[in-house]
Amino acid sequence: MQLTLGPVLYHWSPERWRDFYYRVADEAQVDAVVVGEAVCSKRAPFKQDHIPAVVERLEAAGKHVLHSSLILISLPRERRQTRELMQSDEAEVEINDLSCLAGLAPKPFAVGPFVNVYNEVAAGFLAERGATRICLPPELPLTAVAAISAAVPQLATEVFAFGRVPLAISARCYHARAHKLTKDNCRFVCEQDPDGMPVKTLDGAGFLSVNGVQTLSDSCASLLRDVPALRQAGVASLRLSPQGCDMVAVARLFRDVVDERIDPEEAERRLGEIYPNVPFSNGFLHGAPGHVRTGAGGATPGDRLVSQARGGSLHENRA
Amino acid sequence: MELICPAGTPASLEAAVEAGADAVYCGFRDETNARNFPGLNFSREELRKGIAFAHRRGVRVLVAINTFARAGAFGLWQAAIDDAVAAGADALILADLATLDYAHRRHPGQRLHVSVQAGAANPDAIRFYAENFGARRVVLPRVLNVMEIASIVRETSCETEVFVFGGLCVMEEGRCSLSSYATGQSPNMNGVCSPASHVAYSERDGRIDSRLGGFTINSFGKDEPAGYPTLCKGRFATPKGSGYIFEEPVSLDAAVMLPALRDAGVTAFKIEGRQRGRAYIAGVVRSFRKILAAIDEGRSPPAASLMAMAEGQAGTVGAYRKGWR
Numbered sequence: 001m002q003l004t005l006g007p008v009l010y011h012w013s014p015e016r017w018r019d020f021y022y023r024v025a026d027e028a029q030v031d032a033v034v035v036g037e038a039v040c041s042k043r044a045p046f047k048q049d050h051i052p053a054v055v056e057r058l059e060a061a062g063k064h065v066l067h068s069s070l071i072l073i074s075l076p077r078e079r080r081q082t083r084e085l086m087q088s089d090e091a092e093v094e095i096n097d098l099s100c101l102a103g104l105a106p107k108p109f110a111v112g113p114f115v116n117v118y119n120e121v122a123a124g125f126l127a128e129r130g131a132t133r134i135c136l137p138p139e140l141p142l143t144a145v146a147a148i149s150a151a152v153p154q155l156a157t158e159v160f161a162f163g164r165v166p167l168a169i170s171a172r173c174y175h176a177r178a179h180k181l182t183k184d185n186c187r188f189v190c191e192q193d194p195d196g197m198p199v200k201t202l203d204g205a206g207f208l209s210v211n212g213v214q215t216l217s218d219s220c221a222s223l224l225r226d227v228p229a230l231r232q233a234g235v236a237s238l239r240l241s242p243q244g245c246d247m248v249a250v251a252r253l254f255r256d257v258v259d260e261r262i263d264p265e266e267a268e269r270r271l272g273e274i275y276p277n278v279p280f281s282n283g284f285l286h287g288a289p290g291h292v293r294t295g296a297g298g299a300t301p302g303d304r305l306v307s308q309a310r311g312g313s314l315h316e317n318r319a
Numbered sequence: 320m321e322l323i324c325p326a327g328t329p330a331s332l333e334a335a336v337e338a339g340a341d342a343v344y345c346g347f348r349d350e351t352n353a354r355n356f357p358g359l360n361f362s363r364e365e366l367r368k369g370i371a372f373a374h375r376r377g378v379r380v381l382v383a384i385n386t387f388a389r390a391g392a393f394g395l396w397q398a399a400i401d402d403a404v405a406a407g408a409d410a411l412i413l414a415d416l417a418t419l420d421y422a423h424r425r426h427p428g429q430r431l432h433v434s435v436q437a438g439a440a441n442p443d444a445i446r447f448y449a450e451n452f453g454a455r456r457v458v459l460p461r462v463l464n465v466m467e468i469a470s471i472v473r474e475t476s477c478e479t480e481v482f483v484f485g486g487l488c489v490m491e492e493g494r495c496s497l498s499s500y501a502t503g504q505s506p507n508m509n510g511v512c513s514p515a516s517h518v519a520y521s522e523r524d525g526r527i528d529s530r531l532g533g534f535t536i537n538s539f540g541k542d543e544p545a546g547y548p549t550l551c552k553g554r555f556a557t558p559k560g561s562g563y564i565f566e567e568p569v570s571l572d573a574a575v576m577l578p579a580l581r582d583a584g585v586t587a588f589k590i591e592g593r594q595r596g597r598a599y600i601a602g603v604v605r606s607f608r609k610i611l612a613a614i615d616e617g618r619s620p621p622a623a624s625l626m627a628m629a630e631g632q633a634g635t636v637g638a639y640r641k642g643w644r
Contacts (some may be wrong), residue, residue: 078441168494199557
């Protein structure tokens, strides 16, 4: 089983972004790395100049590099950027919108988690058109993951295994809105929240996280304890989505669990030290609400306790 | 300009037809359609009769089979497609690559519309659906302004349909898992959003709190009506303050935008609300008929004729007007 580092979804400063990938190239035990801007086209120019050096460093370190498309493509310049990306001879693209496939001669491509592939028929359709790997939507349960892997074995399937879960994309920028700005005049306020802007319920429970036009979960997906079931389901790769924590250490933990060098329960305890004060969840994989953290074999009722008290947390995590 | 009206029940279908709909859309009573609510939708027999009724009055029926098929259970979606075609559906409204591909191969003559749930937000995406599946019309996601819609119409050969009244998604349709994050039930997989089965209200310190899947979505003082906890229309707390951080509890009312949308080249105007009763449907359809007649004759449309239908909710033109973003 391989590890893939997903694209940085947040708006990190160009230097932080570059240095993050330099360290990944030198130290992280991941097989593939997805680079580029997926969330907001306004951010793309900031990292554009660093991309060639980042790609070169990653490839020199033996990483398989993929270039992410945008998720929501509507403006003329976004369509132009997408077309250029798809027509580039060098870049292998991870498409996050089906418009990437319009009118293009087939070349091998990867399918990102924002393309709606919920079943083996849709996966097979994309495989016929040149898809070689697919990161399935985070809301898919294990039964669907297994069915797709079994029916379309020529497609390497990947699941979203670590990181705040991307839940929605909008034309409206909620970072700008929170700062009483508009998207066109946003002053890039999203850069102030390199790990997302926390959104709590009015009684203080962690709930969501805003990243510009994107909404993520407050909880962080961790499928560490599900690795044996994922292997059985034919999953080829686990996606680690960069957060504001030591991602090299996160990758090492996942590598150790995949290679059966460490007990998954112990690994998740250590993950809590690497990324503290963020609840873990794996509900989607078990067909439960996404925020839930269940036992590796299925939902445990104790994990779904809801604290009604003011300031209480919805998550009975890290017990 | 066509007026496309919702029907959650055979009674609503008849009401919409009689009130002046050009076409009615509806779905089967199962997880194949994106309004899979208890007590709603059509059996096979009801659909057959409904289509016959509508056709006798020159009204078309569009069948929405617009969820994403469950892996390993594609037969349910295949059967829905086959049965809708056999019942005489004028078009199928589809979102999933799987259902589009199947319908296109199995029923090559059948008219296919791309559902709003497919999130086709630019001319390239629309071209993809037209080239691969022969799609004839696309229902545009509610993320575009009128100028962008006009440019899409100029660039594609596909007809376009836009929502003009009813519920408003502020996230791009078909790519939102907020509901399943809180409840386990999503529009894409289950055909529901913020389902009533997961809603609870409670009283605390003289306030009414509304919850969805255990998460507090809003809290109302004595002078505020306790609204339904639709997740993206709730009040939440951020470091920059508390409030409606995504959108207020508003619904879409783009009646004032109809002339601009017509000039943009839009083929059809769609009213949301298959979950609504027949009186509501009849009232909204009649109002829109009057507005469209006025526009056709160059008169100014009757003012505020729809406000009574919005059930206390404020209206918004949403993303159609630049600046909403």
